[in-house]
Amino acid sequence: MSHVLAAAPSGTNADSIAVATIFWILAVISVGAALAMILVRRAVHCAIMLAVVMLCLATMYAMQGAPFLAFVQIIVYTGAVLMLFLFVIMLIGISSSDSVVETIKGQRAAAGLAGIGLFVILILSIGHAAIGPAARTTAANNVDNLTGLARLIFTTYVFPFEVTGALLITAAVGAMVLAHRERTTPKPTQRDLAARRLASGHLAPDPSPGVYALHDAADRPALLPDGSTSVLSVSQTLAPRDPNEETPPVRPELPAPAATEAES
Amino acid sequence: MSPIHYVALSVILFVIGGVGVLVRRNAIVVFMCIELMLNACNLAFVAFARMHGNLDGQVIAFFVMVVAAAEVVVGLAILMAIFRARRSASVDDANLLKY
Numbered sequence: 569m570s571h572v573l574a575a576a577p578s579g580t581n582a583d584s585i586a587v588a589t590i591f592w593i594l595a596v597i598s599v600g601a602a603l604a605m606i607l608v609r610r611a612v613h614c615a616i617m618l619a620v621v622m623l624c625l626a627t628m629y630a631m632q633g634a635p636f637l638a639f640v641q642i643i644v645y646t647g648a649v650l651m652l653f654l655f656v657i658m659l660i661g662i663s664s665s666d667s668v669v670e671t672i673k674g675q676r677a678a679a680g681l682a683g684i685g686l687f688v689i690l691i692l693s694i695g696h697a698a699i700g701p702a703a704r705t706t707a708a709n710n711v712d713n714l715t716g717l718a719r720l721i722f723t724t725y726v727f728p729f730e731v732t733g734a735l736l737i738t739a740a741v742g743a744m745v746l747a748h749r750e751r752t753t754p755k756p757t758q759r760d761l762a763a764r765r766l767a768s769g770h771l772a773p774d775p776s777p778g779v780y781a782l783h784d785a786a787d788r789p790a791l792l793p794d795g796s797t798s799v800l801s802v803s804q805t806l807a808p809r810d811p812n813e814e815t816p817p818v819r820p821e822l823p824a825p826a827a828t829e830a831e832s
Numbered sequence: 833m834s835p836i837h838y839v840a841l842s843v844i845l846f847v848i849g850g851v852g853v854l855v856r857r858n859a860i861v862v863f864m865c866i867e868l869m870l871n872a873c874n875l876a877f878v879a880f881a882r883m884h885g886n887l888d889g890q891v892i893a894f895f896v897m898v899v900a901a902a903e904v905v906v907g908l909a910i911l912m913a914i915f916r917a918r919r920s921a922s923v924d925d926a927n928l929l930k931y
Binding site: 587599621636652656699703716720738 | 833834835836837838839840841842843844845846847848849850851852854855856857858859860861863864865867868869871874875878879881882883884888891892893894895897898899900901902903904905906907908911913915916921924928
């Protein structure tokens with residue numbers, strides 16, 4: 569697999585041109601997606617843009633001879649972490665978009681200036697650093713990528729590996745503790761629910777929308793036996809329509825039997 | 833491609849993530865920007881590993897991914913606890929300790 573995915577450092581000229589083309593395409597896509605991520609308002613769009621950046625980075629890992637990291641990036645980041653983000657967006661509310669009001673005066677301009685300053689500092693420092701060309705394949709990386717990584721993780725880095733295991737367990741327990749909601753009132757039993765329903769006055773369940781009405785759409789309130797409409801039957805998120813409003817019938821060959829019932 | 837290109841790209845992504853952390857108000861988006869910064873660091877690690885011709889940088893990038901996953905789990909759980917208490921995911925509304 570590593571032969572397929574990894575661009576050999578000592579490749580032919582056509583190989584290097586292909587790698588350069590892919591790099592520039594991916595670089596433009598990832599920077600554009602990252603910029604879009606901090607510019608779009610909706611949190612879901614941010615998550616999708618982040619997924620684009622992560623997939624581009626996974627391809628770049630594969631291009632740099634790190635196929636294991638490429639797959640871990642796709643499986644763990646794009647698969648698990650972003651799904652977690654989307655779950656939390658779903659729980660918190662999909663319409664939670666950012667406010668555009670600046671609470672601190674001039675904060676955006678200051679943040680932009682800080683970003684430019686950080687960019688200049690980092691670019692200067694990597695310009696001064698001696699970042700040479702890619703090393704030729706050596707004894708360290710000419711074995712299979714997975715084998716080499718496993719050898720390093722379980723020999724040199726075995727203690728950090730154990731510590732990350734402890735960290736993951738702690739994080740899982742912490743997430744469970746934080747997400748756990750303590751019940752302040754006892755859970756109502758079936759007997760409590762029955763007593764509450766008897767005390768409320770009407771035993772039967774609420775009529776479903778469209779009962780006795782001319783149409784059975786979900787936004788048509790039910791007609792009660794005396795001909796009045798029941799607002800209880802329509803969901804709060806739907807605006808109830810006039811039950812006698814005439815709409816073009818979907819199947820004209822069928823008569824509307826509900827009309828006679830409603831008038832009688 | 834020379835590793836310097838990858839390092840420069842990672843610098844750009846890191847700066848974009850940092851600006852996003854400073855600018856955005858929604859705590860989930862702030863978290864996503866932090867993830868972007870961590871990803872940029874990983875890209876630099878992998879590029880340096882290729883430059884030196886060994887796999888240590890890739891191992892470090894792997895550990896960064898593990899720590900980032902743990903951080904996201906705990907951070908999003910904290911976010912949900914705050915949202916449950918204050919009905920808001922904005923970083924401006926969590927200001928009880930301000931004064």
